[in-house]
Amino acid sequence: MTNKKAWSGRFTEPTHPLVEEFNASLEFDYRLYKHDIMGSIAHVKMLGRQKIILKKEADAIVKGLKKVEAEIESGKFTLDIADEDIHMAIERRLGEKIGKSVAGKLHTARSRNDQVATDLRLFVRDAIDEIVILIRNLQKAFHMKAQKHVNTLAPSYTHLQPAQPIRLAHWFLAYYEMLERDANRFLDARKRVNVMPLGSAALAGTNFPIDREWVAKQLKFDAISENSIDAVSDRDFVVEFLFTVSLTVTHLSRLAEELIIFTSAEFAVMELPDAFCTGSSIMPQKKNPDVPELIRGKTGRLNGHLVAVLTTLKGLPLAYNKDLQEDKEPVFDAWDQISLILEITADMVTALAVDKEKLEKRAGEGFMTAVDIADRLVLEGVPFRKAHEIVGKLVRLCTDNGLDFMGVSTDSLQKISSLLPSAVKKGGDATKSADGKDVVGGPAKKRIEARLKKIEREMKKW
Numbered sequence: 001m002t003n004k005k006a007w008s009g010r011f012t013e014p015t016h017p018l019v020e021e022f023n024a025s026l027e028f029d030y031r032l033y034k035h036d037i038m039g040s041i042a043h044v045k046m047l048g049r050q051k052i053i054l055k056k057e058a059d060a061i062v063k064g065l066k067k068v069e070a071e072i073e074s075g076k077f078t079l080d081i082a083d084e085d086i087h088m089a090i091e092r093r094l095g096e097k098i099g100k101s102v103a104g105k106l107h108t109a110r111s112r113n114d115q116v117a118t119d120l121r122l123f124v125r126d127a128i129d130e131i132v133i134l135i136r137n138l139q140k141a142f143h144m145k146a147q148k149h150v151n152t153l154a155p156s157y158t159h160l161q162p163a164q165p166i167r168l169a170h171w172f173l174a175y176y177e178m179l180e181r182d183a184n185r186f187l188d189a190r191k192r193v194n195v196m197p198l199g200s201a202a203l204a205g206t207n208f209p210i211d212r213e214w215v216a217k218q219l220k221f222d223a224i225s226e227n228s229i230d231a232v233s234d235r236d237f238v239v240e241f242l243f244t245v246s247l248t249v250t251h252l253s254r255l256a257e258e259l260i261i262f263t264s265a266e267f268a269v270m271e272l273p274d275a276f277c278t279g280s281s282i283m284p285q286k287k288n289p290d291v292p293e294l295i296r297g298k299t300g301r302l303n304g305h306l307v308a309v310l311t312t313l314k315g316l317p318l319a320y321n322k323d324l325q326e327d328k329e330p331v332f333d334a335w336d337q338i339s340l341i342l343e344i345t346a347d348m349v350t351a352l353a354v355d356k357e358k359l360e361k362r363a364g365e366g367f368m369t370a371v372d373i374a375d376r377l378v379l380e381g382v383p384f385r386k387a388h389e390i391v392g393k394l395v396r397l398c399t400d401n402g403l404d405f406m407g408v409s410t411d412s413l414q415k416i417s418s419l420l421p422s423a424v425k426k427g428g429d430a431t432k433s434a435d436g437k438d439v440v441g442g443p444a445k446k447r448i449e450a451r452l453k454k455i456e457r458e459m460k461k462w
């Protein structure tokens with residue numbers, strides 16, 4: 001490639017062909033074209049308003065930039081790696097359209113350093129806005145599923161061992177709550193993303209009387225940066241974005257893991273529709289949960305993006321360094337992947353089949369009402385530690401003889417404690433166990449119904 005570089009004034013030799021390839025970001029940062037043109041239009045209009053360039057020059061540049069945008073959109077614009085990046089590519093094409101003498105004025109009072117930081121913030125802002133919509137859709141799917149399963153009794157687990165009976169709605173709503181925090185985290189990060197670096201130029205601002213507030217308003221930024229060195233080197237907003245993506249997908253990875261377990265032949269209390277599974281090329285009987293497995297797998301990749309950018313920033317001297325060009329691919333991939341994951345998860349959760357009968361049967365097994373029986377003893381004046389020991393003995397008796405709580409004779413119960421027959425009778429029921437947890441945040445039917453109602457009110461504010 002021999003096209004002349006915009007910065008070649010002080011160079012005597014051409015760029016090494018491998019360096020050209022190595023240095024270029026055009027192959028991936030073309031995705032910033034819309035935001036780049038948007039930023040350039042606001043910047044050049046301001047240059048005209050401030051009489052830094054002639055009004056008619058600004059108008060010509062705005063028109064030219066719109067033409068370049070249309071060319072990119074229609075696929076007429078062919079990428080040339082010699083342009084290095086999308087910023088240079090657009091400027092080069094602008095020169096071809098309106099003549100270099102006018103096009104060359106676009107970059108007055110600006111550097112690619114504040115330009116790229118601005119573009120990426122605009123891009124991440126769009127990503128956040130779309131992701132929040134997708135999170136809300138997924139929350140709706142969980143809410144709907146919860147509504148459907150208020151009356152479905154289910155086992156819950158700690159250490160993946162049967163713990164206490166719950167209503168399945170409570171399990172669905174647990175994911176709703178995680179996503180609620182994720183959506184709020186994105187919206188909170190957005191405030192720090194939406195600060196405009198433009199006007200910081202290379203790192204020391206500019207000699208020209210620019211109007212940063214006006215440009216920020218055009219681009220719908222909430223604020224402008226207060227320190228030009230920080231503005232061009234700060235990528236906190238990228239880290240925050242990637243972290244929030246990581247945490248969101250980590251929540252979905254936990255869901256994925258649970259779905260893999262609950263739909264497995266061993267548990268078989270839920271079933272994924274065929275549309276979300278694939279078969280094996282050798283074992284005809286297989287129906288594999290590929291979708292949840294891939295969600296779990298992609299979590300590793302997305303966490304990797306976060307660590308990649310943190311590592312790039314670590315030890316980076318102020319202000320701009322070319323290392324920062326490495327911030328883009330993680331952002332692009334994170335947006336692509338999380339969008340796909342959120343969309344597919346919403347459809348999968350909606351389509352998830354639940355074996356109510358089996359779940360309710362399981363909820364009555366596994367000594368899951370042990371705490372309730374102990375609590376009944378406590379109500380009779382037995383200290384909790386003592387009650388725990390009494391029920392522990394009962395569990396041992398059951399496991400030794402292959403019985404459940406209800407199968408033990410009154411005589412045998414009496415031998416452990418005279419209070420036990422009545423405690424087992426009152427405390428041993430799974431439905432009563434769930435509904436006995438009548439505390440804010442608990443799985444009692446009326447608490448779940450109250451939460452569902454409150455969520456409906458919250459949803460109206462989205």
Ligand code: ARG
Nearest residue numbers: 025085112113116320324325
């Ligand atoms: N492609 C570059 C990046 O993404 C644009 C900024 C270039 N600035 C510079 N001083 N070389 O970071």
